Amino acid sequence: MELESGNQACSYIIQSQEEEIKRAALELHESINQNLYTLQTGLNFIESGIEQPELRNYAKEMSGLMERTIREVRLLSVELYPNTLSTLGLTAAVKSYAKLFTNTFGILIDVESQGGEKLLSDPESLAAFRVCQEALINIAKYADTDKAKIAFTWGEFSVKIEIKDTGKGFDTNEVMESGRSMGIAAMGERMRLVGGQCNLSSELDKGTTVSIVLPIQS
Amino acid sequence: MEPLKALILTECDRLKHGIPCDFVGVALQNRNNPDITWPYAIGNRNDKHKYITVRYGKGIAGKVISSGTPMEITDFPETILGKITDYPIMLAEKLVAAYSVPLVWNDLPKGALLIGYRHARKFDEQEKQNLREVAQHLESFLSSHFTDE
Incomplete structure (x- = not known):
C-alpha cells in the first residue's frame, strides 16, 4: 500500500x-x-x-x-521540450537532439532505426526521449568516448531502444551501492511509469549500454 | 596546412611547451554568426573540439567573448558555477584547471585563448600576464579569419 x-x-x-x-x-x-x-x-x-x-x-x-x-x-x-516529438515522432526528435548533442559535446551519435515507426502516446514518447537524453548526457559526463550509437527496433507490439557507447564503462555494483546512481534510477522510473523497462549493462574499458523496451498500445 | 592554421598552431605549441601546460585551444566566433567554434588545439586527447559549437555567452569561450574578461577554473567541477555540462571543452578534454583570455579584433572580443591542465591548480599573475601577451600576438593573425585577406 x-x-x-x-x-x-x-x-x-x-x-x-x-x-x-x-x-x-x-x-x-x-x-x-x-x-x-x-x-x-x-x-x-x-x-x-x-x-x-x-x-x-x-x-x-x-x-x-x-x-x-x-x-x-x-x-x-x-x-x-522538443516540439518535434508531437509533430514528427520519437525518432525524428531523438535525431534532432543527437545533432544538438554533437554540436555541444563533440561526440558523434549514429542514430539507426529498423522497422516502421509506430505512434506512441505523448507520455510514452516523452519518457523514451528523456531516457535517451539522460543516457547521452551520462556519456558526455563519464564515458570518455567520442562516439555512441542509438538503435531503434520497432516491432508490432513494442519498441526497443539501445543507447550504446564504447567508452570506459564502470562497475555497476559499485555505482549502485555508492548512491551515485540517481540518474540511472530516474531512467528506470520514467520507463516503469509508462509500462516499459530499462536495463543498464556496463563493463570496464568496454562501454555501457542502456536498453529500454516500451510496449506499443494498439 | 593553410597559413593561418600553421601560424596559430605554432604559437599554441610554443605556449604549451613554454608554460608548460596540457592543452592549448583557440576559440573563434564564426564570420557570419555569433556561434563559437574551437578550430585550433594542441595537446588534445581526441577530435571532439572540432565538432563543438558553443553559443555566444555559453561555455568558457562564450562567456569570455561575451564578457570580454578572462575566466579561471581551478578545480573542475568542484569550483564552477552552473552544471558541468555547461563546460563542454573541460569535459571533452578532461581538463581540471583552465585559464582563458579574450582575443580582440576590431576592438571587439571575437575569440578566446585557453590553457588547460588535467589536474587542479591555481594560476599566478605572471602566468596570466604571459597568456595576455601571447593573446595579443595571436590577435594580429585574426584579420585573415574575419576578412577575405
Whole structure:
C-alpha cells in the first residue's frame, strides 16, 4: 500500500514537472518569441528610416541583439521540450537532439532505426526521449568516448531502444551501492511509469549500454 | 596546412611547451554568426573540439567573448558555477584547471585563448600576464579569419 502510494506520488511529480516544462517551452516559443520577432521587424523598419549614421548603426546593433535573443529563446524552448516529438515522432526528435548533442559535446551519435515507426502516446514518447537524453548526457559526463550509437527496433507490439557507447564503462555494483546512481534510477522510473523497462549493462574499458523496451498500445 | 592554421598552431605549441601546460585551444566566433567554434588545439586527447559549437555567452569561450574578461577554473567541477555540462571543452578534454583570455579584433572580443591542465591548480599573475601577451600576438593573425585577406 505504502509502496503503491509512493509510486503514485513519484508519477505525479514527474508528470507535473513535464507539464510545467512543456508549458514554459510553448510560452517561450509561441508567445514571447513571436513578440520579439515583431519588435525586431519594427526595429528594422525604424532603422531604414534613420538618416543619422550613428543612430542608424545603433538601431542596427539593437536589431542584431534582438536576432540573437530570438535564437537563444528558440533554442532554450527546444532544449526544454522538443516540439518535434508531437509533430514528427520519437525518432525524428531523438535525431534532432543527437545533432544538438554533437554540436555541444563533440561526440558523434549514429542514430539507426529498423522497422516502421509506430505512434506512441505523448507520455510514452516523452519518457523514451528523456531516457535517451539522460543516457547521452551520462556519456558526455563519464564515458570518455567520442562516439555512441542509438538503435531503434520497432516491432508490432513494442519498441526497443539501445543507447550504446564504447567508452570506459564502470562497475555497476559499485555505482549502485555508492548512491551515485540517481540518474540511472530516474531512467528506470520514467520507463516503469509508462509500462516499459530499462536495463543498464556496463563493463570496464568496454562501454555501457542502456536498453529500454516500451510496449506499443494498439 | 593553410597559413593561418600553421601560424596559430605554432604559437599554441610554443605556449604549451613554454608554460608548460596540457592543452592549448583557440576559440573563434564564426564570420557570419555569433556561434563559437574551437578550430585550433594542441595537446588534445581526441577530435571532439572540432565538432563543438558553443553559443555566444555559453561555455568558457562564450562567456569570455561575451564578457570580454578572462575566466579561471581551478578545480573542475568542484569550483564552477552552473552544471558541468555547461563546460563542454573541460569535459571533452578532461581538463581540471583552465585559464582563458579574450582575443580582440576590431576592438571587439571575437575569440578566446585557453590553457588547460588535467589536474587542479591555481594560476599566478605572471602566468596570466604571459597568456595576455601571447593573446595579443595571436590577435594580429585574426584579420585573415574575419576578412577575405
